[in-house]
Each structure stands twice: as structure tokens, then as C-alpha cells.
Amino acid sequence: MAKGDSSVRCFQGLLIFGNVIIGMCGIALTAECIFFVSDQHSLYPLLEATNNDDIYGAAWIGIFVGISLFCLSVLGIVGIMKSSRRILLAYFILMFIVYAFEVASSITAAVQRDFFTTNLFLRQMLERYQNKSQSNNDDIWKNRGVTDTWDRLMLQEKCCGVNGPSDWQKYKSAFRDENNDADYPWPRQCCVMDSLYKPLNLDACKLGVSGYYHSKGCYDLISGPMNRHAWGVAWFGFAILCWTFCVLLGTMFYWSQIEY
């Protein structure tokens, strides 16, 4: 391949442009995943307690991949400008590794999204909320995390249970074992509170008089942010991978044409 040829220059320019995009996407991916991992809605304890927090694993991989993509795009640009076979070979090998990781991250995020069902959080809530049975440290830690998260969620977001307050009435739960039904048909956090965080009217709350208890379920407030974030990690990763695929194929073609 003759280096001075204008069509070659044009092809080089295209590949460099592709790599610049990869680098910028890498930074964006890192930023997005850091935002996800930082857990703005403090919902991580709920995921942790399901023993299924792979979606956070996917986000951590995304952080690593984003930085790597940025560095590798710089390497790729240098290799293309110098037309160095060795630099480009190193670029390919490293890129394959990063590519594989990002595929893993994207697929994990997409798969885990499907698991965020109402029943998953319902069962976990019934099993762990206010569960004081001392089995092992791990369970105690998770139970406390779930209890605190639910207390905060129901109080702040003005919701009750996963589907609604009736969750506490329909199913056997650690909360039910801990509290009697007559006084606690559902947790106090389900009552509408005044400015001092005392129930407006406790008896009305117990009986479910409208306006004195939160009739709305919390599921949307849990699954909403998680689904959005997982969606971002999965589909943004997918878009980056499609773009990188094209750039890599082009670079391979260029590489095979370089003279020693």
C-alpha cells in the first residue's frame, strides 16, 4: 500500500475518526456506570439481599471497559498514524480482551433486567423485613439493610408494600411473626404522617380509611431506577460494541495492507 496515496489518507482519517468516537463513548460509558454504581436511590441493599446483584457487576465492568476503550483508542490512533504493524497488533489483542468484557457486561445487564419482577421484591420483603432471627452475620446484615431501605422508602416515597398494603395481610411474613395483626396490620410507615412523623389517625390507618394510609405500592419506585440503569448499561454497551466492531474490521483491513 502506497502511503502517500490520497485514498489511503482518507481511509486513515476515517479510522482515526472512528477511534475518536470510541474514546469519547468510553468516557461516557464510564461516567454512566459510575452514576449507576453510586446508587443514587439507595436501593442496593434490596439487590444485595436477593444474592443477585450481578447488574452492579456489569456496571463495574463497564467502568473498567470505558477507561480501557479510551486508552486503546489513543493507542489505535497512534498505530494508524504511524502505520505500525506492531502497535496495531497490540491494539487488536487488547481490544479483543476489552471487547469480550464489554460483551459480558452488556449481556449480564440485559439478562438481569428480566429478573426484577414484583414477586422477587415481594418475597424478599416478606422474608427479610424486620426479621430478627439470628442465623448468621450475613443474613443479619442483609435483613437490616432490607428493613432500613423499606422503612425509608415507604416513609419518603409515600408508598406501602410492593403491590400495596394488602401484601402485609395476604402473606405470612417475618413482620407478621414479629407484630400482631390487630395493632400492626401493616407497618406504621404505611400511615400518612403529619409534620412530626406521627400518624394522622392510627385507628383510621389500621382500618384502611382512605386518606390515612398509603394505598400505592412501592414496586415502581424500586424497579424504575434499576430498570433504567440496567437498560442504559445494556444498550449503550451494545451500541459501543457495534461501532467498535466496524472500526476494528476497518483497522484489520488496513493492518493487512501495511508493508513491513
Place this chain on the structure above:
Amino acid sequence: MRGLDSLASGVSRSSSDLPSVLFASPAMDLEPQLASITFATNNPTLTTITLEKPFCMFNVSIPKNVSYQVNLYVMVNSGSIWNAAVKDNRSFPINSTFQETAGGQTAPYKAASFILPPCGDLPNLDKVGDMSKIAEIMSTYLVRVGDNTYCLLDPNFEGTCNPPLVRATEYRFKYVLVNTSSGFVEDQTLWSQPIQTNQISPYLEIDTWPGRRSGAMIVITSILSSLVFFLLLGFVAAVIFSFVSMGSSDLETQHESQISQEVVPKAQGTLETSYSSVNRRQSLDQAEVYTSKLQD
């Protein structure tokens, strides 16, 4: 029944037409009713049942100087319910407690007693949103069976104990009108229809499996897998192509130039150095051959 029905729907209907049904039917035809489901949505619960108080149920023309109270009797629904008596031979109301009747299984027990609510004193359920009135509305309108969780534990408790009921059990209720000055039972309602407390299902039965996979997951998984395959295929093709093109034309010229580059300096070097160099390597030996050729 008519009086109660109109009360149950009292949220929507005005109370002006109530006096017409006030003394229309004797209490013998009436029975206690569950509180309006639009008002108390959580009823019955696992261990409590909330009833309407007996408004305009008893066919008495109340003299001004006599006060009445109403006793509420509770019994587990069974075949012997029709024989169950709530007054003794001398027409006094019975005072059996929750413990004495094994929670209402053997005989009715007295769960609550309150002053007969005046017929014209119907609570306005439209005003439930008013925080200052809700407590009053609830106390005049409702009686909650199973409300008191402490009286069984308290040995010094005096008065009518109203402990929580049993889950998934059918109960029947009866209101009895008692003249407080004479102490006699003056009237009573029928036993109510059986009302069942709720039962709960274990959470282990909840299936958390997501079921069908989403389209997004299938698309991402399949496309990314095939992209990885094509990428590796492309790399292999690029490697093979570069070797093929290298072998065809460039390889020979490069080889020659390499040889000429390598050999000449070494040949010159060996010319300068003496043959007595100790560490002779293979390359040197080759160089010797070349130098000898050069010398020729």
C-alpha cells in the same frame, strides 16, 4: 336490614330519608353488619372484624330518663349457634368472657359494650377527610372486634376484654339492648351472617422466576455473540491475508536485503578482528565463509 343498608350507603345518600325507616322494622329481623367496605378498606383483617354500630336497629321508644347500652356478643360459627343464649333465666345479659368460652367456641362471649348511639346521630362519612372529626366519626360509627391486644396479658385488667380473633375462622355477632337502670335485656338482633377472618399464605409459595425473556435480552445476546464471532473471523482473515501477500512478493526481496545487510558489516568486522577471537559463534563461522569468498 333496610336501615343498615341505607347506613352502609350513607356515604352517597343524604341522611334526611333515614327517619322514615327508623321504626319501620323490629330488631328481630336485623343483624349486625360489616362496616362499609368503601370506608374501612382493610376489613376483616387476620384477627379483627369491624362492625357497624346498631343505628336505629332496636324498636324502642326511648324515654328521656332511661339510658340504654348495647352489648356485642361474639361466637364462632357452629351448629350450636341457634341454641346459644345471651341472657339468663331472669333476663339479665350474660357476662361470659373470652377465656371462659375458649374464644367463643363453646358459647358466646361479651366482646364490647357501649352506649346506644342515638338514631339521629348518624355520622357523616363524607367528612372522613377532616382530621379533627375522623376520631369522632370512627368511634360513633364502628366497633372493632379483636382490637385489644393487651387485656389477656394483663392480670389486673377490668372491664370487657376484646382480644384478637383467630385467623381463617368464621364468626357470628349479636347486638343486645340492655336497660342500664333495670339491667334487663330489652331487645336483641339476630345472629349475623358468618364473617370470616382472613387467612394468610406462606411466602415460600411466591414464584420469583421471571418467566418469558424480554426481546431486548434476546436481541443483545444473539447479536453480540455473532459480532464476536465475525470479529475473530475478520482477524484470522487479516492475518492470513497479510502472510499471503508477504510470501508472494515482498518476502524474497526482504530476505535478500536482510542477508546483504547482515552479512556485509559482519564480514568487514571479521576482517578487522583477528582469527584468534575466543568466542566464535555460528554467525562468525558463517561470516568466515563469506569473507573467504570475498577474499577470493
